[in-house]
Amino acid sequence: MATIDRQARTLALAHALTAAERGLAVIPLSRTKLPALRSPHRDDPAAPPCHGECGRHGHGVYDATTDPARIRELFAAAPWATGYGIACGLPPHHLIGIDLDTKNGTDSSAALRDLARRHRFTIPPTVVVLTPSGGRHLWLTGPPDTPVPNSASRLAPGIDIRGAGGYLVGPGSRTAHGVYTTAPGTAHLTPAPCPPALLRLLLPPPRPGHPARPNGAPPHGQGLVQFVLAARTGQRNTRLFWAACRAYENGLAPALLAPLVDAAVGTGLTEHEARATIASAARLTGHGA
Missing domain, CATH: 3.30.2250 (Prim-pol fold)
Structure with missing residues (x-):
């Protein structure tokens, strides 16, 4: 059994690296199909929701990456992993x-x-x-x-x-x-x-009482604004950062940044926090100073 598990781990890492070469962000999975790395906050029930902002492993799909070095690091931290998950919704x-x-x-x-x-x-x-x-x-x-x-x-x-x-269980996972x-x-x-x-x-169907173009967003960007508006406590910065990255990557930023700031403020962030998060997205996508 130990030999089979070692082979499964080796194959899972190899398949995960191959998937990453195709632009698919991955995480290690256990034999139960769940993320192999447990939350670093599991022993602190009072900890605020974290999607990786703490910098440690164990945030499920929020750990997903296409960086080979980071993937090897995640699998090294989870030597029991026999599969990998592919995060959905991410570029490209x-x-x-x-x-x-x-x-x-x-x-x-x-x-x-x-x-x-x-x-x-x-x-x-x-x-x-x-x-x-x-x-x-x-x-x-x-x-x-x-x-x-x-x-x-x-x-x-x-x-x-x-x-x-x-996420989806990737082919080659055991x-x-x-x-x-x-x-x-x-x-x-x-x-x-x-x-x-x-x-x-x-x-999901449009929520009644909301305008078709929230906060002045252009029609082709309203989905990103709605994504930010739907954020719950603990998700606000993460959703805003994700939406801002998509806006920069798809050339929507000039028309969409003001509506994104308004949406983020509407969820409870301050304008300063919203603009700082958007500036981080700009730097990550190569549009920052």
Whole structure:
């Protein structure tokens, strides 16, 4: 068993590094499919929510990275890891995972075909990962300014969605139930764009009483502003930083920074804190002084 575990760890790291070369941010996973590194704040129930701001390992998907040195560091800190997770919603792919489960006799593939027929969309050729239980993960990409939320059986029984803040078990991972593998003929593919009709189903309905263009945001950037507005305590700086990075990367910053500041202030940050967070995003994306 020890030899198998060592092999699984070695293979998991190799697969994770390969995924990172494709621009997919990864974290080590245990055989239970959970992040391998425990929270450094687990023994301090009074600690405020932290998404990695403390600089230590153990913040789940917020540890995800494409930096090979950082990936090796994470796996070295978790020598029991036998798999890796791929963070969804991050650039350059803005990955969306369609998780088709087979538990309890659910025919989630048929449910997806029914949705496709009723809403008139077709799933394009894309990466498909086969799970040990007989399910499938379809990899799609979303637009950079429209974060897709995670959901479980909201579309239909057995169809779970992995979006911003979620992760998919990467192919090559070994879990307690077996190995995740890429479906034949799909390993060479690039994740395909999510059909617009399906994307509309994945997004939450507009909240009543909110304008279509919050705080003066341009139409193509309103998703980022809404993402910031939805922040809860402990998420405000992280969500603002993520949204500001996307704004800079996609050339939206000139029109979007003022609405992002207004949204952040509306969640409880001070204007100084909001502008400091946005300045950090500018530096990270190469737009700072």
